[in-house]
Amino acid sequence: MNMTISLSIDVTKLEKSRIVAGKKPRPDGTVGKYVDLVCFVDPTDAKEFNGKEYHGIVKQGSTKEERDNGLQLPILGNATIMGLKQNNLTQNVEIQQQTFADDEVPF
Numbered sequence: 740m741n742m743t744i745s746l747s748i749d750v751t752k753l754e755k756s757r758i759v760a761g762k763k764p765r766p767d768g769t770v771g772k773y774v775d776l777v778c779f780v781d782p783t784d785a786k787e788f789n790g791k792e793y794h795g796i797v798k799q800g801s802t803k804e805e806r807d808n809g810l811q812l813p814i815l816g817n818a819t820i821m822g823l824k825q826n827n828l829t830q831n832v833e834i835q836q837q838t839f840a841d842d843e844v845p846f
Contacts, residue, residue: 741822742780742782742820742822743820743821743822744778744780744794744795744818744819744820744821745818745819745820745821746776746778746797746816746817746818747797747816747817747819748776748797748815748816749815749816750815752813752815753774753799753815754799754812757774757775757799757800758772758773758774759772759773759774760772760773761773774799774800775799775800776797776798776799776800776815777797777798777799777800778795778796778797778818779795779796779797779798779818780794780795780818780820781794781795782794782820788817791817791819792819793817793818793819794818794819794820795817795818796814796815796816796817796818797814797815797816797817797818798812798813798814798815799812799815
């Protein structure tokens with residue numbers, strides 16, 4: 740399944756200490772700055788915020804240790820599914836999964 744997802748974030752909510760410099764300089768000698776973002780999307784559950792439909796949220800990424808310690812970063816914005824296309828590979832996998840009964844699973 741292929742999805743086109745539009746993200747809209749409030750850049751003023753970015754935690755600046757989580758923005759990191761790139762490792763390789765560009766041809767002009769400058770170095771890019773990067774931030775890890777995580778998008779949680781549920782295509783079956785559309786919600787509305789400020790009169791716009793959305794399917795998920797966007798947060799800054801955190802380490803496993805931070806998540807294990809209960810760190811909750813703020814929601815930066817919303818994710819909206821703009822297009823959804825199902826390819827043949829996905830359709831075949833779904834058909835194969837439907838043909839197995841629970842007691843016939845080979846592992």
